[in-house]
Amino acid sequence: MVQDNRSEVRKVLLITLLLNLFVMGLKAVVGFWTGSLSLQADALHSVTDSANNVLGLMASRFSSPLPDRTHPYGHQKFEAVGALGIAAFLGIACFEILQGAIERIFQGLTPVNISAPELWLLLIVLGVNIFVTYYERGVGQRVGSPILIADAQHTMSDVWVTITVLLGLIGVWQARVLHLPQLQWLDVLFAFPVALLVFWSGWKVIKENLPWLVDEMAIAPEAIRDITLQVPGVINCHDIASRGLLGRQVFIEMHLIVQAKEVETAHKITEEVESRLEERFSPVRVLIHVEPPDYQSNQVSFESEIQSVDP
Numbered sequence: 001m002v003q004d005n006r007s008e009v010r011k012v013l014l015i016t017l018l019l020n021l022f023v024m025g026l027k028a029v030v031g032f033w034t035g036s037l038s039l040q041a042d043a044l045h046s047v048t049d050s051a052n053n054v055l056g057l058m059a060s061r062f063s064s065p066l067p068d069r070t071h072p073y074g075h076q077k078f079e080a081v082g083a084l085g086i087a088a089f090l091g092i093a094c095f096e097i098l099q100g101a102i103e104r105i106f107q108g109l110t111p112v113n114i115s116a117p118e119l120w121l122l123l124i125v126l127g128v129n130i131f132v133t134y135y136e137r138g139v140g141q142r143v144g145s146p147i148l149i150a151d152a153q154h155t156m157s158d159v160w161v162t163i164t165v166l167l168g169l170i171g172v173w174q175a176r177v178l179h180l181p182q183l184q185w186l187d188v189l190f191a192f193p194v195a196l197l198v199f200w201s202g203w204k205v206i207k208e209n210l211p212w213l214v215d216e217m218a219i220a221p222e223a224i225r226d227i228t229l230q231v232p233g234v235i236n237c238h239d240i241a242s243r244g245l246l247g248r249q250v251f252i253e254m255h256l257i258v259q260a261k262e263v264e265t266a267h268k269i270t271e272e273v274e275s276r277l278e279e280r281f282s283p284v285r286v287l288i289h290v291e292p293p294d295y296q297s298n299q300v301s302f303e304s305e306i307q308s309v310d311p
């Protein structure tokens with residue numbers, strides 16, 4: 001049975017939205033106050049965090065797992081669409097960071113004035129980001145929410161971004177102490193790894209959610225066949241197809257050859273097949289096309305054949 005956990009997902013997104021707004025504001029204030037390009041870029045990255053939370057709330061609102069007349073397979077792909085929206089925001093942030101760094105290189109270096117109090121504020125920001133990451137990831141894995149897991153990955157990239165920026169600003173802070181003005185360039189140089197981290201986070205989100213949207217195979221047809229052939233009365237099965245997200249919602253279709261002369265017996269066999277598949281891959285919806293005992297086919301799945309069809 002599919003669980004509708006959208007209310008819990010929205011609760012988590014609201015909490016993280018408030019925390020991300022706090023982080024974004026703190027980074028922006030310190031970034032403009034000190035003139036740090038890398039910190040301003042990090043603040044821009046945090047803008048996408050808040051935007052992602054809003055996007056996630058909208059996606060969760062329309063991502064009911066329960067089928068209806070207009071969406072007989074449920075609405076869960078809205079969450080995957082929302083996760084791809086997160087990837088788009090990350091791409092925009094990456095471009096803006098690189099653009100700002102390149103402009104600073106060609107237009108000349110602007111001195112960064114950083115002190116110990118600002119660095120302590122950034123440590124607070126780092127702590128908040130770490131809390132948000134583990135909080136979202138934990139709830140997302142427990143309720144099976146792609147939008148929470150994707151947003152947690154995004155926030156984890158923010159953790160590494162903040163660590164990178166913090167290291168660069170510590171170097172800039174020490175520039176005056178060590179009388180090495182060249183260390184001022186650390187602020188610009190560290191903007192580039194920030195951009196790479198942001199890009200990598202977006203790529204991971206796309207890689208994990210795109211297969212669900214394009215109906216990539218969810219379960220190997222051989223694994224489905226092995227379970228099915230264990231049911232008494234099943235002779236063979238073929239043309240097995242599956243789609244969805246394992247652990248979230250999977251749809252399975254197959255043609256089933258059964259040893260049955262009447263509909264009632266065939267029905268009991270198919271129910272047992274459905275029960276075993278549900279036990280192994282829950283939640284799952286199974287559609288079975290029953291065929292007579294003398295029907296033959298060695299096509300396990302589309303464009304995939306086995307050498308023998310003997311059960």
